[in-house]
Amino acid sequence: MSLLVVGLSHRSAPVSVLERASLPADAQVKLLQDSLAAEPAAEAAVLATCNRIELYADVDKFHAGVAELSMLLARHSGVGLDELTPHLYVHYEDRAVHHLLSVACGLDSMVVGEGQILGQIKDALALGQDLHTAGRLLNDLFQQALRVGKRAHSETGIDRAGQSLVTFGLEQLAGADGIYAWARGKRALVVGAGSMSSLAAATLARAGVAEIVVANRTAARADRLVEILQQPGGTGVRARAVEMAAVERELAAADIAVSCTGATGLVLTGDAVHAAADARSDAARLFLLDLAMPRDIDAVAHRVDGVTFADIETLAEASADAPMAADVDRVRAIVSEEVAAFGAAQRAAHITPTVVALRAMAADVVSSEIARLDSRLPGLDAKERAEITRTVRRVVDKLLHAPTVRVKQLAAEPGGAGYADALRELFDLDPQTVAAVSRADRGQA
Template sequence: MSLLVVGLSHRSAPVSILERASLPSDTQAKLLQDSLAAEPAAEATVLATCNRIELYADVDKFHAGVAELSTLLAQHSGVGLEELTPYLYVHYEDRAVHHLFSVACGLDSMVVGEGQILGQIKDALALGQDLHTAGRLLNDLFQQALRVGKRAHSETGIDRAGQSLVTFGLEQLAQDTEVEAWARGKRALVIGAGSMSSLAAATLARAGVAEIVIANRTLARAERLAEILAEPGGTGVAARAAEMVAVGDELGRADIVVSCTGATGLVLSGDTVEAAAEGRDEPLYLLDLAMPRDIDAATHRIPGTRLVDIESLADASADAPMASDVDHVRGIVADEVAAFGAAQRAAHITPTVVALRTMAADVVASEVARLEGRLPGLDDKQRAEITQTVRRVVDKLLHAPTVRVKQLASEPGGAGYADALRTLFDLDPETVASVSRADLNDADVKNRGRV
């Protein structure tokens, strides 16, 4: 089996395609279930963010896997396969590992170095675990990606090379003014109460806005976020909740609007924004972090407004971050990819080595039993000494070749050593497979407890 990733992102596709291809959580679950039902995939999980959709799978056939995963992405995204295909990228084996590790470090983000992607990778792994579609390979891969991402952020200044999408968006709204000076005293409306909206609300509160209104389809979630923001131990900002039906009224009182919901249609139409902007002395600032977009793109043309959305953020993020930090992180990724590949190749041969040692132990037990039948007069001490001697001989004979074969298997091109070992010692394939299944079950239990 081999690792394959098929996906699209802000680097390969225009925002208009990403908007249409976005996957709600229930669609992600169906995509994973259908991926396992497809013959080439043994395990799968999906990484879906506002600017990327990537399907990771363990497949037994490359070309069949690419065709099947591409078709599934098209079916579940609602974008036709012919239209979607030019924007898809494919990574296989070590290149797939390299891609995910780069994503985890923020090297592939719209804003280089942003750390929110780590939480999204964690969520992708948790989804695969909850649906039992992520097996040993994807558990190991995503767990390691999280560790690599954390290492990059702790050992380098990649955090300073870029900012979170929220901070970057607010900086674009503020233009040449410091965000704190620009936001101080303004009234903010945050639409949505998910992780991105919560981050936006907290960022605005720290920047010194006078009031924050949280609007959400589930009022209880908006109320909870408002309570957290207003707590003395939190930001202490004046915060309150509002129902979505009141967004139009709240828009007329707001100076800054940040929207990030999971809605499939527009939350703010051009007419609604135009009505709220009419007669204002100061511009109405709008930040749309949703994919698909929450705010009508026509807002760009409405006088008295300034809209920053995912598309304009992509254009603005072309400025190069600190080159030395990026180079350092790239070095970390390269080292970690090599280490992960070696560990996976070594793990691949372990069931064969275990099966060989099990067979050797059975041979020892059989020969000792035969000896006891031919020499019934042996006492317990003699029998124990003979048994221990035979075991030592077998262990010494197997030690050097099994240690060496593990070393060879961990090197590039070492996958064939497991097959050679099975052939040389005529090992039962079902015995090897049973060791693999037991190892997989143990790994699944262990990994589920680590997320």
């Protein structure tokens, strides 16, 4: 079996395609279930964020795997395969590992170095584990990605290469004033109560806004976010929750609005933005930030007088001109080092069932020969028999020790996958026995 990833992101597809291809939670579940039902895939995990959709799988056939995963992405995203295919990228084996580790470190993000992707990778792994679609390979891979991402942030200054998408978006609205001077004393409306919206609310609270109004389709989640914002010892910001039906009314009273929901249609229409801008009694601008994919706020907001608007598309354009930190090179070196380590570990693990089967066969041979000795020398007492048994086992263990240690070392090197086959052939190991050991090993993962 081999690792394969098929996906699209802000680097390969325009925002218009990414918007239409976004996968809500129920579609992600169905995609994973259908991926496992497809013949080429034995494991599957999906990483779906506002600017990427990637399907990871353990496949036994490359071309069949690419075709099947591409078709499944098209089916569940609702974008036709002919339209989707030009925007898809494919990574296989070490390149697939390299890709996910780069993503985890923020090297492939719209804003280099952003750390939110680690939470999204963690969520993708949790979903695969809950649905039992992530087995040994994908569990190992995604856990490695989380570890490497944390290592990159702790050992380098990759955080300085860029900010989180939320912070970057707010900085684009604030301009030269900076977030803290720009936000102080303003009234903010936050639509949504998920991770992005919560991060936006917390950032605005720290920046000194006077009030935050939270709107969410699930009232309990909005109430919970308000409770967090008003915790003792916090920022002291005033916060309250409202129903989604009140969003347009609250927009007219707000100075800043950030929206990031899972809605499939517009949350704020062009008419709503026009009405909010017209309702303002002074010359102060209305600042809008849309972090949703598909978009929450009508793109016509770019052309409304008195409104400063940033969305995923404009943030992508702005981040393309952002300076790269010198630490990026160090993170790339970490990724390369970790890809090699992951490959070596996987290759070494691949030969373990064969080594276990070989030792089991040797143990059977020892047991058989001791039984035959008993029939030939029935007069042996228990002490003599035990000493002979220990001696034979020591001889067998010493003979097998050096070759099994060496074969594990060789198997961990590039091109070492053939050593397991050679071992099975040389010792005439039963393939079914090796497979049984491998299945038992996976069951313990």
